[in-house]
Amino acid sequence: MSAHCCGQHQQPSGPSDGRQRRVLWIVLVINAVMFAVEIVAGHTARSAALQADALDFLADAANYGISLAVVGTALTWRARAALVKGLSMGVLGLWVVGTTAWNAIAGTVPEAPVMGVVGLLALLANAVVLALLTGFRGGDANMRSVWICSRNDVLANLAVLGAALGVFGTGTGWPDIIVAGIMASLALYGAGQVVRQALGELRPSATVQAAE
Template structure:
């Protein structure tokens, strides 16, 4: 009972480093919410599974950053718990995207290649900004490592969307977009599993200390 209470309370009053973490996480949270809205809207209009996947990934990132804000200044156990929640969230969204890929494959929607390319490039540029904000703090806790993994996954997904957009334009087929949707599903599920592994390691280290 007493241990749970300690896990839920800050270890110490917020210092300058904690304030810096909060400021960084608040910035990337707002950025990813804007990305999810913008990319998701284009994905719907352009009938692109890849872009819808990228939007879901950005939304998952925003969720990670939101729960990571809670973890700032708290115990290692609390941070591991937040990272575990982030991993579960990412896996759940990956499964949701898989369902969407299957639905679009059955419906036979035709994506717009140029919209995929331009949107993915813009999204990737914004992700670079997020990585620059997170880089100095990625070793300051498992919750921030989780945030770094999420944003790195976004870069891989956007690179794939650009390539599939080119393929859609050259072939006139929706197959490349559906394939990149499946690739994004794999990236998302792998990232979620990696975060869960890091959370388990952090929890074991905290228990052994």
């Protein structure tokens, strides 16, 4: 390999990299804890929306771990990490679609009080995460993908709270099913954004490396 691969493409470590790492470690821990809380609560309450949100916390924790691994590395590696995260978001969206269909067929009615309490806790956690990551929303595909995930999570939490009110008011599981569908749409839309930007950052690198 030429020196170009170790030089021009490499982003030197600096204060901004250290700040990214600190923030990513904080949000990784928050998401890991909330995954444990929501997966138990979602199973107990028989809520598809809570279980989907729990897996979203798990996916985000894994994504933040990937982001930590590539902070300060070459743009190509950061774009590849973003591509992996974008594809994982898409898989999550498809999983939620399947879960939503199953609950609709089974006619499951979740426990609204549990949904409301846990949904509020998740909203507060994701609001903290989003505030910490807002400064990185205009960065490269890797860090922008982290911010997009967190933005989608806040919107999903608001929808879960709305579903809890809907289940409580109607006594049916349809509000939970509708919210799960909304969460799937957010995951798929966010995945498309991340994948497009990552591919856009990979194309110039691929062209340069081919020319060498």
